[in-house]
Amino acid sequence: MDKVTVKSVREMKAKGQKITMLTAYDYAFANILDGAGVDILLVGDSLGMVTLGYDDTLPVTVEDMMHHTKAVVRGTKRAMVVTDMPFMSYQVSDEKAMENVGNIMKFTGTHALKLEGGERIVGLVKRMTDAGIPVMGHLGLTPQSILQFGGYGLQASSIEEAQRLLSDAIALEEAGAFALVLEKIPSELAELVTASLEIPTIGIGAGPACDGQVLVVNDMLGMFEKFVPKFVKQYANLRAIIDQAAKDYINDVRGDVFPAGEQTFHMDKETLGNFMEEIDRGLGRK
Numbered sequence: 001m002d003k004v005t006v007k008s009v010r011e012m013k014a015k016g017q018k019i020t021m022l023t024a025y026d027y028a029f030a031n032i033l034d035g036a037g038v039d040i041l042l043v044g045d046s047l048g049m050v051t052l053g054y055d056d057t058l059p060v061t062v063e064d065m066m067h068h069t070k071a072v073v074r075g076t077k078r079a080m081v082v083t084d085m086p087f088m089s090y091q092v093s094d095e096k097a098m099e100n101v102g103n104i105m106k107f108t109g110t111h112a113l114k115l116e117g118g119e120r121i122v123g124l125v126k127r128m129t130d131a132g133i134p135v136m137g138h139l140g141l142t143p144q145s146i147l148q149f150g151g152y153g154l155q156a157s158s159i160e161e162a163q164r165l166l167s168d169a170i171a172l173e174e175a176g177a178f179a180l181v182l183e184k185i186p187s188e189l190a191e192l193v194t195a196s197l198e199i200p201t202i203g204i205g206a207g208p209a210c211d212g213q214v215l216v217v218n219d220m221l222g223m224f225e226k227f228v229p230k231f232v233k234q235y236a237n238l239r240a241i242i243d244q245a246a247k248d249y250i251n252d253v254r255g256d257v258f259p260a261g262e263q264t265f266h267m268d269k270e271t272l273g274n275f276m277e278e279i280d281r282g283l284g285r286k
């Protein structure tokens with residue numbers, strides 16, 4: 001079992017092998033997804049919405065990301081773990097950003113960090129990669145800019161926006177990013193970006209030409225109830241399964257069906273006899 005590394009991810013693109021990435025936020029899911037063979041586990045700041053119940057990713061803190069990343073790292077043997085830098089952890093100044101980067105890298109055991117943005121963050125990406133930190137870029141629909149976008153709509157659909165995205169992608173590659181997430185952009189543009197870069201592109205709502213694909217695990221397992229984006233394929237309906245299991249449990253407890261004999265522990269007969277005698281003596285019955 002070879003561990004997935006920056007080098008092996010780049011080799012996968014060169015060999016035309018598709019890269020698989022899913023989000024994970026805790027030990028249990030990391031353990032299952034890693035065991036299934038997913039190449040990259042992203043501790044996405046989407047955790048703010050799907051595990052913490054916020055309306056968007058903006059309230060997520062560095063501490064939240066560190067807490068969840070540590071659990072994911074503990075559940076992972078083969079996959080590469082990538083952690084999102086949350087909103088305002090890298091926008092204030094490069095100095096503050098490098099401090100946050102250092103803390104996340106040192107105290108979580110993650111293997112790489114993901115940042116949203118193009119030209120604006122190129123200097124920081126260069127600084128991080130110069131310091132030996134693998135950086136994954138993220139262009140297109142970047143949820144940390146949701147207030148500016150005014151919704152989760154398709155990005156880079158005009159000629160100017162598409163040109164900007166392409167030049168941002170090239171700038172990120174030149175700054176040293178090892179991979180690039182492309183979110184919710186036309187598939188033709190994703191294909192062009194993928195062909196223009198040596199580093200792999202990983203698409204979410206960016207069509208089939210990307211070098212890999214990523215989904216939010218709660219979406220693909222049918223666990224997030226608020227909305228299902230068009231680009232999601234649901235591979236299971238865990239919400240229905242969990243709902244049914246919880247109802248079965250409630251019925252069993254209320255109907256005295258659970259716990260049954262096989263879930264119950266007993267004292268051996270002799271200990272029980274002696275114990276009852278002790279109790280009787282204590283109560284003055286003997």
Ligand code: KIV
Binds near residue numbers: 047084138181214
């Ligand atoms: O936070 C996240 O889960 C992400 C993916 C959607 C790529 O950034």
